[in-house]
Amino acid sequence: GAGVSQSPRYKVAKRGQDVALRCDPISGHVSLFWYQQALGQGPEFLTYFQNEAQLDKSGLPSDRFFAERPEGSVSTLKIQRTQQEDSAVYLCASSLTSRGKVLDTQYFGPGTRLTVL
Amino acid sequence: AQSVTQLGSHVSVSEGALVLLRCNYSSSVPPYLFWYVQYPNQGLQLLLKYTSAATLVKGINGFEAEFKKSETSFHLTKPSAHMSDAAEYFCAVSANTGNQFYFGTGTSLTVIP
Numbered sequence: 001g002a003g004v005s006q007s008p009r010y011k012v013a014k015r016g017q018d019v020a021l022r023c024d025p026i027s028g029h030v031s032l033f034w035y036q037q038a039l040g041q042g043p044e045f046l047t048y049f050q051n052e053a054q055l056d057k058s059g060l061p062s063d064r065f066f067a068e069r070p071e072g073s074v075s076t077l078k079i080q081r082t083q084q085e086d087s088a089v090y091l092c093a094s095s096l097t098s099r100g101k102v103l104d105t106q107y108f109g110p111g112t113r114l115t116v117l
Numbered sequence: 118a119q120s121v122t123q124l125g126s127h128v129s130v131s132e133g134a135l136v137l138l139r140c141n142y143s144s145s146v147p148p149y150l151f152w153y154v155q156y157p158n159q160g161l162q163l164l165l166k167y168t169s170a171a172t173l174v175k176g177i178n179g180f181e182a183e184f185k186k187s188e189t190s191f192h193l194t195k196p197s198a199h200m201s202d203a204a205e206y207f208c209a210v211s212a213n214t215g216n217q218f219y220f221g222t223g224t225s226l227t228v229i230p
Contacts, residue, residue, distance in 0.1 A: 003160075004160065040126075040222065040223075041222055041223075042207050042209075042220030042221050042222050042223050043161070043207070043218070043220050044220070045217045045218065045219075048217070056217070059217075091160065091161070093160075093161075105163050105166075106163070106218070107160075108153075108160030108161040108162070109160045110158060110159055110160045111160060
């Protein structure tokens, strides 16, 4: 299909390990967003890219979280030295235009469920 | 700052009955409001959005929502529930100057046959 894909779908990490979560946005979509969804909560904004530029990273909870989109398409969210509180579903979304405004429909991927033991 | 409150984390309705999911928002600027649905193991799917045009917004799958500024509400309704409507529903708010959504905590809808 032509939707947003994320991999892996499930990831189990031991506390202290580094993890990398991948997002493949819809082809041609300029804007890309990462969200964190804790159990029983709504998604919370982490960071936003317009092409390869990270324009907003105000939602990243600590400097252990790092995101990149080097060629303006695929994005990777990296979490270093994982902690139990990092356990959540990480959602990626993309939208078509370069404005990055919320009027542009965001298409969400199925998420990566991260469990830190 | 923007936020939304969804009243009722779990709602159960009988098949064929009215669906009403409540959302109240807080925004210091004119808001844009959204309803998303999330089926198990799937990403969020946009149901409908309010962007300051018509206050009654029609979405997919027979859902609609009405923006009421005086009540700061954006409740989601569907006249007749279908089994396939069982899912998690999220209300979200944003300002047109930003690129962030602020989501509510979600309402899980159960449809009883």
